[in-house]
Amino acid sequence: MVNVDALNTLARRLSPGAMITDPDLLQSYRQDWSFDPAAGTPIAVVRASTTADVQETLRFANSHNVPVIPRGAGTSVVGGSTAVDGAITLSLERMKSIRVDVSSRTAIVESGAITNDVKAVAAREGLYYPPDPSSYEICSIGGNAATNAGGPCCIKYGVTSDYILGMTVVLPDGSVAELGGKRIKDTPGLALTKLFVGSEGTLGVITELSLRLIPQPPTPHTLVAFFPLMADAVAAARDITSSIRPSELEILDNAAIKVAEEFLNMELDTDAGALLIGRSDAGNGAETEMNLMSTLCEKHRATATYATDDPHEGELFIRPRYAVYEAFEQKGVVIGDDVAVPIDRLPELTDGIADIAKRYSTTIVSYTHAADELTHPVLNYPIGDVAAAESASAARQEIYQLVSTLGGFAATEYGVGQDKRDRLSNSLDPVVSKLNRTIKNAVDPNNILNPRVLIPSSGSTDGI
Ligand SMILES: Cc1cc2nc3c(=O)[nH]c(=O)nc-3n(C[C@H](O)[C@H](O)[C@H](O)COP(=O)(O)OP(=O)(O)OC[C@H]3O[C@@H](n4cnc5c(N)ncnc54)[C@H](O)[C@@H]3O)c2cc1C
Structure with missing residues (x-):
């Protein structure tokens, strides 16, 4: 463990007020949104204001063998920014500047900038930064880059990596790499x-980060369709995505429809097996795309379809997708997973999850980004209910087992973090696993950066 004198020496090299060691203040940097009760306590938090602060911190940590946990806004739900005893948490929360260069349609942003602020500054110039993780109002752009965050619009616009042209990155030895640039094909x-x-x-x-911006798309038209069975909605989604690229395509299962209806009271069909929500922002072509989506939904036995070009009504139509999480938050602990199975096996996945929920007497709803086959099973139980927490944990294990049986993968959107690392190391191809480790060992030979996340280093004690 590094001593206080050494920490004080580091503090003097940093911007004023950058280092926190007050035990009360350290508490708020222990957990992220995975709320791990076993989270450690950092020996110090460095709130960097400049790249030089980050360099000083990493040089110090590397020479004293102190682990470092980089932290953006702390919204990881897989323990990516959960603190580790004896480590320094390196927060980017003070580095928030955003500059838009209209002529090159790029934004130069510091890592701690909140994603929604990046979107808003771009929008003021008539430009659009598409990636839309549901946490965009509270997460940082650096965290998005570090996790390659995605969201509903990825069906048409892609994920964070599709918008990163370049970056400034500080390596574990404190050296700075300037990667990429303002052009798509640069280095x-x-x-x-x-x-x-x-x-x-x-x-x-x-x-x-240097981010690519695109012109603001037109206001979307929105369609909702109810289906007797999940298999019908999946068949419709498959036909839709073979014909056009909607700007969003989401499917809610029966349990999600019921939770949304209880919360919103908007006369959703709670007997339906699935609710499909599709959007098109194709401007003059949007009406044609809506008509095609309606036709394909009806071909696959939709019991009711509604489409609108009215933006306010469109927001109402899409509300059920987001209401599920809000409804659960009011009731207690919410745990969202991010699993993927081949789209044809989605009905087996949602039926299997419904069966698991029944057996464990717990509530689990599922909603799916239909284009990239990503499903969020979301669990909910009362705060402080230990038995319910244990049931939820056992139910999650069964879901992961089911996903594996269906040929899928249990960590697809939120990252691997500390929570899913062991599962990843078991499921990765050995050659890929070795390649990951070789790269990690080459870039971070002392294994100081986030040592419990993502990649188990060979025979390591996790650097702690
Ligand atoms: C309600 C809710 C909804 C969510 N919805 C989505 C969603 O739709 N899609 C999605 O992808 N995710 C989602 N997430 C997960 C989370 O918001 C994302 O992973 C997000 O990108 C994390 O950003 P952050 O700034 O909070 O990062 P943190 O939680 O602080 O860190 C996340 C990881 O990135 C690393 N990191 C952070 N900043 C840096 C940096 N500057 N340099 C190097 N490494 C860094 C951390 O060490 C950690 O491993 C959701 C989370 C919540 C709470």
């Missing part, structure tokens, strides 16, 4: 920018 050599996207703070600390 020779390996595609190193992509290597750091999704690396979950294990290879370097990103301090600045």
Whole structure:
């Protein structure tokens, strides 16, 4: 464990007020949104204001063998920014500047900027930053880059990595790499920018990003359709995505419809097996796309379809998708997973999850981004109910087992974090696993960066 004198020396090299060691203040940096009760306590938090602060911190940590947990806004739901005893938590929350260059349609943003602020500054210039994780109002752009965050619009616009042109990243030894640039095809050599996207703070600390912006799309038209069975909705979704690229395509299962109806009271069909919500922002082509979606839903036995070009009505139509999470938050603990199975096996997945929920007497709803086959099973139980928490945990294990049986993968959107690392190491192809470890060992030989996240290092004690 590093001593106080050494920490004080580091504090003097940093921007004024950057280091926190007050035990009360350290508490608020222990957990992220995974709310792990076993989260550690950092020996110090560094709130960097500059890239130089990050360099000083990493140089210090590397030479004293102190683990470092990079932290954006702390919204990880898989323990990506959960603190570790004896580590320094390196927060980017003070680095928030956002500059838009209209002529090159790019934004230069510091990592701690909140995603919604990036979107808003771009929108003021008539430009659009598409990636839309549901947490966009509270998460940071650096955290999005580190987890390659995605959201409903990825069906048409892609995920965070599709918008990162370049970055400034500080390596574990304190050196700075400037990767990529303002142009889509900018630098020779390996595609190193992509290597750091999704690396979950294990290879370097990103301090600045160059982001690609696109013109603002037109206001979307919205369609909802109810189906007797999940299989019908899946068949419709498959036909829709073979014909057009909607700007969103979501499917809710029966349990999700019921929770949304209880919360919103908007006369949703609670007997339906599935609710499909589709959107088109194709401007003059949107009406044609809506008509096609309606036709394909009816071909696959939709019992009712409604479409609207009215933006306010459209927001109402899409409300059930987001209401599920809000409804659960009011009731207690919410645990969302991010699993993926081949789309044809989605009915087996949602039926299986409904069966697991019944057996464990717990509530589990599922909603799916239909284009990328990503399903969120979401569990809910009262705060402080230990038995219910244990049931939920056992139910989740069964869901992961089911996903594996159906040829799927149990960590697809939120990242791997500390929570899912062991599961990942068991399911990765051995050659891929070795390649991951080789890269980690080459870039971070002392294993100081987020040592419990993502990649188990060979025979390691996790650097702690
Ligand atoms: C209600 C809710 C809804 C969500 N919905 C979505 C969703 O739709 N899609 C989705 O993808 N995720 C979603 N998430 C998960 C989470 O918001 C994302 O993973 C987000 O990208 C994390 O950003 P953050 O700034 O909070 O990062 P943190 O939680 O602080 O960190 C996340 C990971 O990134 C690393 N990291 C953070 N900043 C940096 C940096 N500057 N340099 C290097 N590494 C860094 C951390 O070490 C950690 O491993 C949701 C979370 C919540 C609570």
